[in-house]
Amino acid sequence: MRDVQNEKDHRMVPLKKVGIKDLNWPLKVLLKNNGYQSTVAHINCSVDLHREKRGIHMSRFIEVLNKMEMITPHVFEExxxxLIVTMEAKRAHLEIHFPYFVWKESPVTRKMSPLKVDCFVEAERSKTFSFKIGVKVPVHTLCPCSKEISDHGAHNQRAFVEIQVKTKKFIWFEDLVEIAERNASSPLYTLLKRPDEKFVTERAYENPKFVEDVARDVALELERDNRIAWYRVYVESMESIHNHNAFACVEKGDFILEG
Structure with missing residues (x-):
C-alpha cells in the first residue's frame, strides 16, 4: 500500500508539534499511602516533524501508549x-489531565469522604527530559475586607488553587494538595455534619484571605521547599456577591526572598 504520510514534502517547513489530542485513556496513579487509584486520563501527545516529511503515522502514538499503565516519571521518560525512535523525531511531548480523589476526614466527626482534585502531568524529551506536575484544588476563602466592614458575618466562597511544579526530587500529588489547603481560609470537604460545618465556618472566619493572600502564601511555601525547582501558582475565587471572579497569579522568579 502507498505510504502517503512518509512521502517527501517539498515545502520544506518543519513543524514543532504534530500529534493526537483529546484521547481518553485508562491509567493507574500511585497513592502516597501505598497502592494505586484507577482513573481515566485525557491525553495530548505529539512529536516534531522534519521539514522533508509530509506527515506522521497517527496509529503509532496509540501503539506506544499501549505500554503505559502507571503514571510515574520513569514511565513517561520511556x-x-x-516515541522519538518510532516517529524518527528529535522531540516528543506528552500531556495528561485526570481526576484524582483524595480521601479526607471531616474535622470534628471524623467522617471519611473523597474530594475530587484535577491533576496533570506534562513531559517533554529532546536532548534533556523535562517533567512537570500540577494540581487544581478546591478550597474555601473568606474576604478580609468584608469581615472588617460588616457588623455581622463576611462574604465567603469556593475558590481553587492551581499549582504547577518542576521538581528536583519526587513529590506526591497529595503533598501539593496539602500545600494548597494549608494556605486557604479553610479546606473543603465532601461530607460535613453540623459540628463539622460549625468548625469550618468559624475557622474560615478567623482566617480571612484574599486570593492575593492565598497566592503569596502558597508561593512562599513552595519557594522554601527544596524539592521544587520551579513553580506557578494561580488562585481563582468564584465570588459570591460579585458578578465576576477574582484571581491572582505568581511564578518562581517574580520575586526574591530577602535574608
Missing part, C-alpha cells in the same frame, strides 16, 4: 524515548 514512552517519550519510544
Amino acid at each position: 514512552i517519550l524515548d519510544d
